[in-house]
Amino acid sequence: MPRSVFHLDLDTFFVAVERLLDPALYGKPVIVSSGTARSVVSAASYEARKFGVHSAMPFAQAQRLCPQVIVCHGHFREYEKYSRAFFDILEEYSPNLQPASLDEGYLEYTGCEKLFGPPLVAATAIQARVKKELGLDVSIGISTAKVVSKIASDMAKPAGILYVRPGHEAALLAPLPIRQLFGVGPKTEPRLRALGIRSIGDLAQLPRALVGKVLGSMGYWLQDAAQGKDDSQVVRREQAKSISHEETFMLDTTDPKFLRHALHRLVCEVGYRLRKHGLKAGTACVKIRYADFSLHTKSKALNPATDMDRVLFKAGTQLLDKVLTCRVRIRLLGFAAQKLVEGKEQGMLLDVEDNKKMEHLQTAADQIRERYGYDTVRWASLLRPEVE
Ligand SMILES: [Mg+2]
Missing domain, CATH: 3.30.1490.100 (DNA polymerase, Y-family, little finger domain)
Incomplete structure (x- = not known):
């Protein structure tokens, strides 16, 4: 029985909550940012993204790109409340749930099929419940490995489900730019590019010895990931600990x-x-x-x-x-x-x-x-x- 790991990610979470609080924001370019001169964009609606605005961008730049953008200063208590409710729903489908941030997490679905049906059936049910009970869209990636599911949920946006059939992980990843791979940051990317590695597929095919030479032991992990192989576990959340x-x-x-x-x-x-x-x-x-x-x-x-x-x-x-x-x-x-x-x-x-x-x-x-x-x-x- 192959593993079945979900990565679930709420779509434009902060903006979506702002819209629940103020429905006049629907359909409009909206960002969440403290709005001070040196602040950055915490979240951007799809309407704002059409202007080139994205999260982590300086606020001033976002305003230049999209002068009519509506700025919400953020209701973090509300975000936390919705986040808790989101994870509470997920936890009903599997006790093995690992929140990665307020609006995304991994769920180990392996072994839960008897209760909730095949992975796609469960994912559809989760998506419908999150929409009905919280008014939020969630995108879900399903595969045999965390690293692949994470990319799949991103590809499924907005409000989609992408199920990667076991054995098709590497094929899904291969054409994607290397920076989309978990663990490839702004320092690793140029080194890979210098070797002519542009796509995840390029890294997957690089001779193993060369991988070790260029990237050290972490390189092996990255190459496995590029091949869709990742046996890292979904680790349960520890509640109320600090x-x-x-x-x-x-x-x-x-x-x-x-x-x-x-x-x-x-x-x-x-x-x-x-x-x-x-x-x-x-x-x-x-x-x-x-x-x-x-x-x-x-x-x-x-x-x-x-x-x-x-x-x-x-x-x-x-x-x-x-x-x-x-x-x-x-x-x-x-x-x-x-x-x-x-x-x-x-x-x-x-x-x-x-x-x-x-x-x-x-x-x-x-x-x-x-x-x-x-x-x-x-x-x-x-x-x-x-x-x-
Ligand atoms: Mg999200």
Whole structure:
């Protein structure tokens, strides 16, 4: 019995939720963005995409390309609410469900056929339920491997289902540009291009020895993926777990440098504990308590989920900037990793080589800490004086 893995991805999720909240937005070019000068587009409707607008694009550029675009500032609580409801529906079809972000996840359907029928029947039922109960479109890719299903759901958009029959994985991937392969980032792509590799099929056919020479051991994984072979497992979500650290300052402060420095320290401790438990954070959260004891928190989805100090700190500083709304002294700062997921493969979405180097460095540091204590290793940036 071949495996049957679903990748389910809500279509233009943030925009779709905005439209449920305000139906006047239907059919119009819409983006979700904080709309400040230096912000980026978090999501774009298909109408906006026709103008060349896409997510991760600077907001100013999106406005130039499509001056009539409607800007929504985002209702993140609502997104989380819909996300939870989405995963609750999915979980009825298989206990083996791995959310990859707020609006997408993998579902191991293998072994569930007796309950819900063949994969295509179950996928059709899921799609109909998500539409009926949540008013959202979901696209679904089905294949024997996560890496293939992920691409298939993308090809199925909008509101489609693409079922890749066992044995046809490599043929589906072959004509696609190499950058569409999970794990090929902006550093790996030029190296592959230099070898004349343009498509996933080109990589699939490259001699194995050459793959190892050019890309190292990660290359083997990539080539397997290019051939549609990926036996990585769907890892169940860990509900309601989080890892956090907080610090109450000796003196209340408003000093941004001091706060940033303290945040870095907290992030590194959280990162260390994540790695120790083989977990990655799907959400980062910063909390501050002002001197008047009012509590403020801001959180942010991390896609892909991560256990890397550097990535966590970047998210943390963005959140800290957002949460600091007034010049009142701060008595406590906290950082939490939430929506924890197990497993290694999520991190590879960024860029294989860059991540690998960072991972090696972190692993080495963690090993030293394991033997000699946490404080024996520090990022150089933490050695700066604490009060400036
Ligand atoms: Mg999506």
